[in-house]
Amino acid sequence: MSHKDQPWFKREGLALLTDLYELTMCAGQLGEGRADRRVSFNYFFRSLPPNSGFAVTAGLDPFLDYLENLRFTEDDIAYLRSLNMFKEEFLDYLKSFRPEVNVSAIAEGSLVFPYEPIVQVEGTILETQLNETALLNIMNYQTLIATKAARIYLAANGEPIMEFGLRRAHGPDGGVSGARAAYIGGCSATSNVLAGAVYGIPVAGTHAHSWVMSFGSELEAFRAFGRQFPKRCVMLVDTYDTIKSGVPNAIAAFKEMHAQGNFVRPAIRLDSGDLAKLSKEAYALMRSAGFDDPMIVASNELNEDLIADLKRQGAKINAWGVGTQLITSADCPALGGVYKLVSILDNGEWTPRVKVSSNVEKATDPARKQVLRYYGADGAPLGDVMYQMEEGWPEMGPILGRKRNQPYRTSRLEGAVRSEPLLETVMENGKRLRATEAVADIRTRALAQMAAFPEEFKRLRNPEIYKVMLSDSLGELKERLLANPEEF
Amino acid sequence: MSHKDQPWFKREGLALLTDLYELTMCAGQLGEGRADRRVSFNYFFRSLPPNSGFAVTAGLDPFLDYLENLRFTEDDIAYLRSLNMFKEEFLDYLKSFRPEVNVSAIAEGSLVFPYEPIVQVEGTILETQLNETALLNIMNYQTLIATKAARIYLAANGEPIMEFGLRRAHGPDGGVSGARAAYIGGCSATSNVLAGAVYGIPVAGTHAHSWVMSFGSELEAFRAFGRQFPKRCVMLVDTYDTIKSGVPNAIAAFKEMHAQGNFVRPAIRLDSGDLAKLSKEAYALMRSAGFDDPMIVASNELNEDLIADLKRQGAKINAWGVGTQLITSADCPALGGVYKLVSILDNGEWTPRVKVSSNVEKATDPARKQVLRYYGADGAPLGDVMYQMEEGWPEMGPILGRKRNQPYRTSRLEGAVRSEPLLETVMENGKRLRATEAVADIRTRALAQMAAFPEEFKRLRNPEIYKVMLSDSLGELKERLLANPEEF
Numbered sequence: 001m002s003h004k005d006q007p008w009f010k011r012e013g014l015a016l017l018t019d020l021y022e023l024t025m026c027a028g029q030l031g032e033g034r035a036d037r038r039v040s041f042n043y044f045f046r047s048l049p050p051n052s053g054f055a056v057t058a059g060l061d062p063f064l065d066y067l068e069n070l071r072f073t074e075d076d077i078a079y080l081r082s083l084n085m086f087k088e089e090f091l092d093y094l095k096s097f098r099p100e101v102n103v104s105a106i107a108e109g110s111l112v113f114p115y116e117p118i119v120q121v122e123g124t125i126l127e128t129q130l131n132e133t134a135l136l137n138i139m140n141y142q143t144l145i146a147t148k149a150a151r152i153y154l155a156a157n158g159e160p161i162m163e164f165g166l167r168r169a170h171g172p173d174g175g176v177s178g179a180r181a182a183y184i185g186g187c188s189a190t191s192n193v194l195a196g197a198v199y200g201i202p203v204a205g206t207h208a209h210s211w212v213m214s215f216g217s218e219l220e221a222f223r224a225f226g227r228q229f230p231k232r233c234v235m236l237v238d239t240y241d242t243i244k245s246g247v248p249n250a251i252a253a254f255k256e257m258h259a260q261g262n263f264v265r266p267a268i269r270l271d272s273g274d275l276a277k278l279s280k281e282a283y284a285l286m287r288s289a290g291f292d293d294p295m296i297v298a299s300n301e302l303n304e305d306l307i308a309d310l311k312r313q314g315a316k317i318n319a320w321g322v323g324t325q326l327i328t329s330a331d332c333p334a335l336g337g338v339y340k341l342v343s344i345l346d347n348g349e350w351t352p353r354v355k356v357s358s359n360v361e362k363a364t365d366p367a368r369k370q371v372l373r374y375y376g377a378d379g380a381p382l383g384d385v386m387y388q389m390e391e392g393w394p395e396m397g398p399i400l401g402r403k404r405n406q407p408y409r410t411s412r413l414e415g416a417v418r419s420e421p422l423l424e425t426v427m428e429n430g431k432r433l434r435a436t437e438a439v440a441d442i443r444t445r446a447l448a449q450m451a452a453f454p455e456e457f458k459r460l461r462n463p464e465i466y467k468v469m470l471s472d473s474l475g476e477l478k479e480r481l482l483a484n485p486e487e488f
Numbered sequence: 489m490s491h492k493d494q495p496w497f498k499r500e501g502l503a504l505l506t507d508l509y510e511l512t513m514c515a516g517q518l519g520e521g522r523a524d525r526r527v528s529f530n531y532f533f534r535s536l537p538p539n540s541g542f543a544v545t546a547g548l549d550p551f552l553d554y555l556e557n558l559r560f561t562e563d564d565i566a567y568l569r570s571l572n573m574f575k576e577e578f579l580d581y582l583k584s585f586r587p588e589v590n591v592s593a594i595a596e597g598s599l600v601f602p603y604e605p606i607v608q609v610e611g612t613i614l615e616t617q618l619n620e621t622a623l624l625n626i627m628n629y630q631t632l633i634a635t636k637a638a639r640i641y642l643a644a645n646g647e648p649i650m651e652f653g654l655r656r657a658h659g660p661d662g663g664v665s666g667a668r669a670a671y672i673g674g675c676s677a678t679s680n681v682l683a684g685a686v687y688g689i690p691v692a693g694t695h696a697h698s699w700v701m702s703f704g705s706e707l708e709a710f711r712a713f714g715r716q717f718p719k720r721c722v723m724l725v726d727t728y729d730t731i732k733s734g735v736p737n738a739i740a741a742f743k744e745m746h747a748q749g750n751f752v753r754p755a756i757r758l759d760s761g762d763l764a765k766l767s768k769e770a771y772a773l774m775r776s777a778g779f780d781d782p783m784i785v786a787s788n789e790l791n792e793d794l795i796a797d798l799k800r801q802g803a804k805i806n807a808w809g810v811g812t813q814l815i816t817s818a819d820c821p822a823l824g825g826v827y828k829l830v831s832i833l834d835n836g837e838w839t840p841r842v843k844v845s846s847n848v849e850k851a852t853d854p855a856r857k858q859v860l861r862y863y864g865a866d867g868a869p870l871g872d873v874m875y876q877m878e879e880g881w882p883e884m885g886p887i888l889g890r891k892r893n894q895p896y897r898t899s900r901l902e903g904a905v906r907s908e909p910l911l912e913t914v915m916e917n918g919k920r921l922r923a924t925e926a927v928a929d930i931r932t933r934a935l936a937q938m939a940a941f942p943e944e945f946k947r948l949r950n951p952e953i954y955k956v957m958l959s960d961s962l963g964e965l966k967e968r969l970l971a972n973p974e975e976f
Contacts, residue, residue, distance in 0.1 A: 002563055003504070008496040016491070016682040017660050019652070020693035023681065028699065028716040039702065075490055079685040085717070125702055136655035137663055164507070167624035168822040170658035170666065172505050175625055177659040193511065194504040197567040205508035210829045211516065213841055214527065214613055228516040229573070240844060324822045333821035334656040334812045341698045353701055356728060 003197040008173070011066035011138075015076050015094075018133040023080070026126045027090040035093070035126040038345035040368045042117035043135055046361075049147055049332040053463030054453065056150045056446050057118050058181045059142030060108040061436050064427060066134050070099050099127045103427035106371070108437065109146075109184050109445035110422065111453060113468045115404055116384060117369050118143075118337075120423060132339045141174070144335040145181035148304075148326055150450060153186025154458055155304035157311070160188040160319045162204045164299060165327025178327045184443050186450070187322075199439045206232075206269065212239040218246065222253035226264070230257065234267040234297055237282070242273055247282045251289045267295035269321070275300065276315040283316035297321055303330070304460055340364045350390070354481040361405050366481050367474060370423050374399060374416035380454050383413045383467030384422070388474050395419045402475020404468065407482070411469040491685040496661070499554035499626075503564050503582075506621040511568070514614045515578040523581070523614040526833035528856045530605035531623055534849075537635055537820040541951025542941065544638045544934050545606050546669045547630030548596040549924050552915060554622050558587050587615045591915035594859070596925065597634075597672050597933035598910065599941060601956045603892055604872060605857050606631075606825075608911060620827045629662070632823040633669035636792075636814055638938060641674025642946055643792040645799070648676040648807045650692045652787060653815025666815045672931045674938070675810075687927045694720075694757065700727040706734065710741035714752070718745065722755040722785055725770070730761055735770045739777045755783035757809070763788065764803040771804035785809055791818070792948055828852045838878070842969040849893050854969050855962060858911050862887060862904035868942050871901045871955030872910070876962050883907045890963020892956065895970070899957040 007013055029035045048055055072080075072094040080086055080094070101123035112118055119135065121128050152161055163182040169175035172194075179195030189204035190196060196203035207225055215221035222235050235253065237246025247268065254266040266286055270278050275298045286294040298310070299321030307320060324330060342364065343350045352366035368389040374382045374396070385401055387393045399413040426433055456464035470478060495501055517523045536543055560568075560582040568574055568582070589611035600606055607623065609616050640649055651670040657663035660682075667683030677692035678684060684691035695713055703709035710723050723741065725734025735756065742754040754774060758766050763786045774782040786798070787809030795808060812818060830852065831838045840854035856877040862870045862884070873889055875881045887901040914921055944952035958966060 003567065006495075006501060008501075011660070013494060013496075014660060014682065016685050017654070017663070018681055019654055019679040020681050020684075020691045021679065021695050024693065024717060025695050025699045028695070028713055029702070031716040032712050034702070037702070041698075076685070079491065080681075083684075083691065129698065133655050134660070137657060137660060140656055141658045141662065166505070166507055167621050168628055168824070169625060170629045170662035170816070170821075171664075172499070172502060172622070172625060173661035174629065174658035175505070191507040191509065193506050193508050193568075194502065196508075196571075197504050197564070203508045203571065205512065207509050207513050207516070209843055210529075210617065211513045213829050213843060214517070214522070214525070214832065224520050225516055228519040229512060324824070328658070328816075328821040330821055333658075333816040333818050336656070336812070341701050344702065355697055355701060 003194070004199070009198050010069055011062055012069040013073070014066055014134060015070055015072045016079065017137070018130065022129050022132055024085065026129050027086050029125050029129075030090050030093055031087065035124060037125045038123065039125050039128055039341055040120060040122045040343040040350070041128050041132070041339050042342045042369065043119040043121070043139060043337060043339045044115050044117050045335055045337040046114055047336065048114060049144065049329065049335065051461050051463070052147060052151065053457035053459060054111040054113060054466065055143055055335070056146040056185050057106055057110050057112045057139070057143050058108055058146035058184045058442070059139040060105050060119065060426070062142070062177070063119070063135055063138045064103070064432055065436070066138065067099055067101065067103070067131060067427065067430065068432060070131065072097060097127075098430060099123065099131065100430040101127050101131070101427065102425065102429065104423040104425045106422045107424065107445060109442040109449070111449045113384060113466050115365060116371055116386065116468060117423065120369065122368070136337055136339055140335045140337040142177055142181040143337065144329045144332070145178045145327065146185035146446065148329040149182040149185025149187050150446065151304040151460060152307065152322055152326060154450070155307040155460060156320050161186065162319065162321045163187045163190040163192070163326060164321045164323035166192045168324040169327045175327065180439055182326055183439060184446055186443070186447060201439065206234040207236055209236065209239045212236065219249040219252060222249050223256065226253050226257050230262050230264060233264065234269050234295065236269045236271060238270060238272045242270065242278050243281050243285070247285050251286060251291075254291065255289065265293065265295055266291040267297065269297040269299060271299050275317065276310050276313040279316040280314070295319060299323065301325060308460060342366055343368050352477060352481065354478065356482060363482060365404060365470065365474070366478055370421050372419045373422055374413050375418045375420070376415050377417050380452060382416055383469065385413065385469055385471055386474055387471040388477070391471065391473050393471065401469040401471050404470050407470060407475040407478040411467070413467065413469070491682070492687070497686050498557055499550055500557040501561070502554055502622060503558055503560045504567065505625070506618065510617050510620055512573065514617050515574050517613050517617070518578050518581055519575065523612060525613045526611065527613050527616055527829055528608060528610045528831040528838070529616050529620070529827050530830045530857065531607040531609070531627060531825060531827045532603050532605050533823055533825040534602055535824065536602060537632070537817065537823065539949050539951070540635060540639065541945035541947060542599040542601060542954065543631055543823070544634040544673050545594055545598050545600045545627075545631050546596055546634035546672045546930070547627040548593050548607065548914070550630070550665070551607070551623055551626045552591070552920055553924070554626065555587055555589065555591070555619060555915065555918065556920060558619065560585055585615075586918060587611065587619065588918040589615055589619070589915065590913065590917065592911040592913045594910045595912065595933060597930040597937070599937045601872065601954050603853060604859055604874065604956060605911065608857065610856070624825055624827055628823045628825040630665055630669040631825065632817045632820070633666045633815065634673035634934065636817040637670040637673025637675050638934065639792040639948060640795065640810055640814060642938070643795040643948060644808050649674065650807065650809045651675045651678040651680070651814060652693070652809045652811035654680045656812040657815045663815065668927055670814055671927060672934055674931070674935060689927065694722040695724055697724065697727045700724065707737040707740055710737055711744065714741050714745050718750050718752060721752065722757050722783065724759060725756045726758060726760045730758065730766050731769050731773070735773050739774060742779065743777065753781065753783055754779040755785065757785040757787060759787050763805065764798050764801040767804040768802070783807060787811065789813060796948060830854055831856050840965055840969065842966065844970060848970075851970055853892060853958065853962070854966055858909050860907045861910055862901050863906045863908070864903050865905050868940060870904055871957065873901065873957055873959055874962055875959040876965070879959065879961050881959065889957040889959050892958050895958060895963040895966040899955070901955065901957070
């Protein structure tokens, strides 16, 4: 059995990965004779992580894996029975339960924005409710980490980024799922071997301080490492004293290798101290030793801000190892994505619903949707417009719509020459319509979209706000529903 | 197969859950003919989460599960071969690899402090190195979350806390491992049904806004919920307007149930708005309706500080649902625990090692260790002392030692009447010496230790620093090694 076929990574056996209230609501709907009512739910988030101009969506394929494999085992049923909360009628229902939902979604690796329906799930109230928690759990985390990785990718400006976060990730799967998302967002490799095996992500890494400490001397440790990995060895130079001991010993070891005819690229890693100053000093020493193009890897609590600042100070670093700050998205460790009911099928007709709030910004956007992305003559995205799925939409030209948080006010996009519907149907009646995408292809999509978006949305601080508006008809509907949310 | 016997929860199949450099170092040691040298590693952290006076250790049993099941499958070997980095000699070694390590550890659920060896692993350099990343991954996360939960437990002052974080946890296992740790730290229940099934944690939860929205009116939704769950129903009252609509409708529904002879306890949940103000208004309305002891659950971005402040303002809340802030430890989403070489067996003799650092605080404490906790006449802990495992230690009386960050300076504990060694051997030659502990028993230990520690270490802001010192002999050794770290 290959790694990616293991039950966990196929998201099998996770029927109970849900908040209890999803089950009580499902049991309640069944008890009320309402379990077969068809509804539509949207997954979206309300705000981007701080200072981000966009998010990179990730986690769709693992969520579809979960849906395809969603069934209640005998053990699941026995456990639920032991809670003394559920009637046998409901447990019987679960025994033969198979989700037959329709799912449309924005492709993984796409740039997405607040309030856009990233995943739209339709089916009976029971089956759509049952997957809520797992959808949120999988998509929130992976989208969060892909977004953080994208910021680090922008800061590193084309230089390779290695994801080193496994030891600080939130448990084993936090590390593996996180490595997947980090790669999608722009990392070039991971230290996490299991993520490499499961998702085909390139793996990277050399040695730790303990390697050096286990030898009689630092030079002896470097010599031994060069002997064992003659094709690629990065010497960690800060076990004792980076400039007085580590770099000179690494230079000596590489010189010996070169003298023996092995012209491996001299490479060191700095893991403590002032990375700007030390990298410049190390670079000067290595250049003086006759090494034209040394590789200098830096690690130690790096994030996009520190990378950008080290570059500003002219640090001589050309590869970046990023761990804790990436794998936990340390400055914003959760994406607040939610899953909200947007429409109910009543007597054969879809009836849009809205959840009001004392804060109008938080009110949901009603109706089953399609999202169109419009592009200008220069090929760059101009803005996104949410439409009711049933309405038509112009493919180009000036687009007149409404502001989503003030639906009584108009808004417009000018100069669109091309458009693209973002939501595509990926599952029908519980069956996937396409094969699992290779993670490398999803990453390629993310990098291409990042390249296509204008600079103003990619600034690391205070980016411009990308325009997302409602179609005129959706805006009108929302305005009407907010005035009387219980009219339906 | 019961839930806890599933491969993932037994931490099977995780041999590749490691940073690549652990494998390159192992291959290197084997290539250098040094793989069988015996060494001792310590797992410890250098600093507590901000404002914490202590940490609660968690994750030991899952780590021991991982160790017991650690073996490389044919697929693992095939993947490693495909990397073109490793010699067949090393891959052969892995094929028959079984860890035969000795592990001593501080019991899960114990209060622990910076620099204390929480887990001490001994064995060959190869087997001790191979488990580093998994140990850090499992222990860092669970200890982080148990510690956060303990702070929330202290703030809630005996009132029940429900862990609701699954939808914002870092992937499926982040949710399940996190629920385990949150329960150990003092939560009383989780919404996560899978965590309930795997670890026997009580589960809790009622309904969401979508339940209300799927009915024609809020009152109809509450009536239906009461019909379906007549024994325990908590009505979520903030879908439309908490005070004008939600609470009056909940009161009406409960009155109807009481009139029908079902005297279920009236219970509501507030999930938005000003929780202090709304809870007082809701409480007044429910009391006026003749309900003597209403249950008012609050949720929405709660953490220990907000709970403490809501209590200070007299909020009428008697149960707490805590999600994102707990399951991600949002103000500190990683514990920086590390795993450091402390001794090498050389010609039959343990030879302590130290890793120096430009920051003396970060220098490691050498030698295989035991930690003694000393108690005063009032039964409260006075301080902990790290000893070399080979030395003797006094069981009471004044203890003279050294400061760990200034080992040339003396330190002392006065008035100890009793002591307890904290590290116990839990695995010998790769075999567990005791059965897996019930998570409820680990939780009981954590709550008992929290009760025993004096108030000054349990303050939520600016707590006192608990004393952890080195024995005189360990301090003298550290002083000598720091002066000449490469003498061995």
